[in-house]
């Protein structure tokens with residue numbers, strides 16, 4: 433039941449089956465599996481952010497794994513925050529930073545997070561509007577990472593093809609991406625929500641491209657934002673694509689909650705791979721959508 437808007441949001445049109453992986457529903461304008469919506473409601477009801485909490489937020493395939501590793505490593509090598517985290521050689525970044533909507537409130541809607549040692553580091557693919565308002569007022573820190581939509585889409589397309597062993601035509605997948613009918617989509621609205629919060633204390637807006645271009649400078653930026661001194665060069669090296677990919681091979685066939693093998697989170701790790709897959713017309717389409725949806729926000733491609 434619910435209001436007409438809620439009913440409309442819960443309609444699951446045939447095209448929302450993407451991409452072989454079960455049902456999706458639209459909730460408050462974003463597409464998710466129904467269990468993520470339930471979890472987001474539990475988060476709003478039961479998660480109390482602490483001033484020391486660190487929330488890593490992202491749209492899928494924009495550098496989530498890298499940001500988890502970097503944050504973990506920054507804290508581990510911090511001389512100002514006491515932290516006894518294990519070495520990343522022994523762990524996958526997804527094992528060390530839990531998703532709010534999956535490992536925590538997805539598994540147990542009234543999860544008691546008070547036992548987790550501080551600083552607690554969480555991760556989410558939920559849009560800002562799905563999180564409790566107190567995330568912005570409690571003094572906790574939010575780091576959002578984003579990436580050019582063309583590379584984000586290509587990374588997503590590869591993941592789904594590899595994961596399900598099904599060749600989805602790039603055009604079909606691209607059309608879904610442009611319409612926003614992808615996990616956590618639409619991409620453009622997801623980014624915009626965090627962009628509009630970027631000037632607030634406690635929000636750091638980062639891009640994958642900045643991190644690739646100037647890793648030391650941006651690791652320092654993250655560490656400063658977290659209020660800690662860390663071993664910048666060591667962190668950059670420990671979290672390099674080659675290092676993390678190598679470690680994920682060592683841990684072999686380890687599987688992430690989504691059924692994705694850990695090693696699938698390390699594909700190419702470059703900027704501009706879209707040129708090998710998308711046409712100039714497709715790029716123009718993304719630019720036009722960005723221009724339309726981000727107009728006046730100061731955000732552009």
Ligand code: A3P
Pocket residue numbers: 490491492493494495496497498583586587588590671672673674676697698699700701702705
């Ligand atoms: P590609 O598929 O373009 O290679 P997410 O972690 O959000 O799922 O994003 C995955 C993307 O980040 C993949 O992009 C992956 O290769 C890349 N990636 C993972 N670890 C990285 C690292 N340490 N440095 C740079 N890119 C990394």
